[in-house]
Amino acid sequence: MAWLPQEDREFLKASAGLGNFQKAEVAWLDRKRYKYTDVDVSTWLFDRGSAKQIAFEGAVVDERGKPCICSWPGKYGSAWDCMVQAAEGGKISAAVVFLPKGTTEFGKHAEIPPQEKLEGDCWCIPLYGEQKPWGCRWWSRWIANIEEAHRFGAEFQVYFFENMKGKGKVRSFETAGKEHLRREEICNRMEKFRETDVYKNVAASLSNLSRDPCADGSSPYSRRVDQEFMSWLPPEDREFLEASEGLGNSQKAEVAWLDRKGYKFTPKDVSEWLGVKAL
Template structure:
């Protein structure tokens, strides 16, 4: 019986013969005789095994580092795009508001200048003109007060137009006071000097307050409603960025006979990004569709055309066995893309998991939904497994010492080991069912079954053709046999330290 030894741990054995092999490469195996008190070290006594293990560990770590860097770069690009989109939305709204504000400001300023130019024919007229000028001048000054200094609220309202509106507002305030000076001179020459007592006290107060807020004011901070508005705009911007950058509805070339990617395993995220980028540049023809959460078509459902003679309110039923939250709108787009590719005599390509080309198919499209439900039922037992004695035993032996950093296929040494232990824990029938399902993603199984249902020929391709050169050729054992990523032993003698 094989025993698992995790990194940094040792194992007490009782026989005089030991066989060691790598958990994820069982073909790498060495054997040795042991003595009563002999202490063996992999790095010293099994050098060939140690060299292979270290090389695989180094390549795994490098792959995880590359994947982390790619994901970080993608996230930073999306964040930058979301910020730019949010600014664009704010600037568009700010432009409309700026036009409205400047129009009102122009009306006030024009009124002040117009009133200042009128010669009063009587004392009553002079008083009325002074009162009108005062009201208009206060209106102009009000915009200067609101402008303030370092005003977050002002920036939030006008976006990129805040500076323009601010400068024009201050210019209008200055021109308004010049107009008042001219009106005062004119009224004094006509003998209505007292009208200045109506205009100047309040105007000076307004003007002084404007100057103080401009020079020393801290401005107006955002209130809760404005903060909520900014959050909503950011969410709207992120959704727009998702729709523009991540959402992919396919790019099928009309060039006759060209290769077309008809099915893709989604867990290879970085390779998927490369595929989408190439498709958008016209370098690759792709019928595949991706409508993630947070986008406009996510969660939408489409009815099955009557001529297909399939049961269900929407495509979710034949695809997944039941209606799903993410919807089936993607399937409608996918079928349209495939039909367009077939019409142009394209060579349809189905990409399989690395090293599993041709595996993971369902018997027929009619069985896709039922098999999906069965896989979900079996995988749901993982929660019970995580509470099992076998899992706790593995944790005690050092399971958590394995790296959890994902590599190019979204797996890590830890996740792969947990999956192997889970398979070993399952009854034989369920274990073999899950093992037979490996090779294609859940949606891929339905896609391939649909191609076969329609009689469309396709080429089976290993996804490694799209992987980074350094990410290929680390084959990992998918056996449910309870052995370990670092090394495994078969009936060794005393105590062996690995």
């Protein structure tokens, strides 16, 4: 771009924002006078959530001392599928639970037993700081699996993000909900960031980066946008999010619960599963 004549350089910069076919599509809508809403593609790229699709209620193997997967980072969708297939085939023991939309218990809640002495009408409160649309019935299932595995003397295993083993834990189970709310509030500022000149300049210069998702659901484009967003944040908030990397949102509560119960676990790197093919 730098060596191009200024007129050509300005023309290419002004063209950034739509693909070649898109330019004709949008021009046609304008020609037909069909109204449409402008939407930034990063609304899909930053909110990557869980990519896993296979519902799973756990499969704990009754074998003394057998390793048991008790926490899994949901954004590694294909690796999750492989792990679930291995667990359902009896090859491994797994206490993890995923009840996605479409399952009978999605959106349902579970009361906190009085003996736990925790605040909240349901488990959503200590987990997320507020009730969530997906509910917390999965949590009561997970606890039951954990207790079953503990009775069997299982070796608990927690899988962390790739190359981030041991990182991303919350201070305690009692602070998990408040910390979750703070992460959400900070991440929701992405909308405000998209309105800044910083973001607009970056977006225009990154049009050639791939949007194809990697194993963790991110892409070269989304990772660069995330980096710019993190740089834009105040240092205190940026450091908080950086310290949170390593475990998924629900995982943070799972690991904090294991610590609360005094259950030891072996930290594992999810990269051990990234090269595994589905059965």
